[in-house]
Amino acid sequence: MTFPQRFTGKTVLVTGAGTGFGAEIAVRAAQEGADVAVHYRGSRAGAERTAQRVEExxxxxxLVQADIAERAQIVRLADEVWSHFGRLDVAINNVGDVAREQMSWRDITEESIDHVLAVDIKGTLLCTHEFGDRMLTQGGGAIVNIGSTVVARGSARAPQYAAAKYGIIGLTKSYARAFAPTVRVNVFAPGFIETEATLGREDWKSGRGEQLRGDTPLGRIPRPEELAGTALFLATADASHMTGSFMVADGGYNMIGA
Structure with a gap:
């Protein structure tokens, strides 16, 4: 398979690139010509596999390790990336906590609320803040924050997750205004993705997957590699007049729009 070379000579950072969607975005960026900073928090083995695929x-x-719920670690991460590459053209803020083990709103805990908001809102905000500030200094760049179409439908399963993804829209619009016109900041919102983690969920295995496929106009739930190039689109020259936007790719499941 041949890929468009949209990132030739560019450097791309993907957070949470050890597994799942983040890994596929990192590999796709490499297939399109980019050198890639592969971030992970705990999944070093996964990050090493992603790095090997980038090199292939x-x-x-x-490879760079950090817990993005802590500002000092984000600053260190940025220091390491800029020191290694000299600049960063694209940051994909993919890390997020979906409270995957929670199957009902009745099971919510204060600990889960705190962690989801700390990672999804605080972490994404601080990454956008730190990377964008440095991109302004270097004279350009693009940031893509990975959101979710859960903001269109809500989540009876995990309200804290829907709240966090709403927060990402707010912080994205805010920094898009702050960084314009030098650095663009957008949200890419996929619907459901058949990552290994999703496929392993109890509700998915007990019929939710089939129900969602039936309710999706395009009739299927994509694997992460199918959406990796879509997420990266927002960082390309073809998206040069897009900032503060919310772009959806969910097979028509939510049909949001004007």
Whole structure:
């Protein structure tokens, strides 16, 4: 398979690139010509596999570890990436906590609320703040925050997750205004994705997956590699007049729009 070379000579950072959607975004960026900073928090083995795939695509990989719920670690992460590559053209803020083990709103805990909001809102905000500030200094860049179409339908399963993804829209619009016109900031909102983690969920295995496929106009739930290039679109020259936007790819499930 041949890929468009939208990132030739560019550097791309993907947070949470050890597994799932983040790993596929990192690999796709490499297939399109980018050198890639592969971030992970705890999944070093997964990050090493992602880095190997980046190198197999003919590009350079750089592993960086950080807990993005802590500002000092985000600053260190940025220091390491800029020191290694000299600049960063694209940041994909993919890390998020979906409270995957919670099957009902009745099971919510204060600990889960705190962690989801700390990672999804605080972490994404601080990453956008730190990376965008440095991109302003270097004279350009693009940031893509990974959101979710849960903001259109809500989540009876995990309200804290829907609240967090709403927060990402607010912080994205705010920094898009703050950084314009030098650095663009957008949200990419996929619907359901058949990552290994999703496929392993009890509700998915007990019929939710089939129900969602039936309710999706395009009739299927994509694997993460199918949406990786879509997420990266927002960082390309073809999206040069997009900032503060919310772009959906969910097979028509939510049909949101004007």
């Amino acid at each position: 695509a003919g590009r350079k990989a750089f």
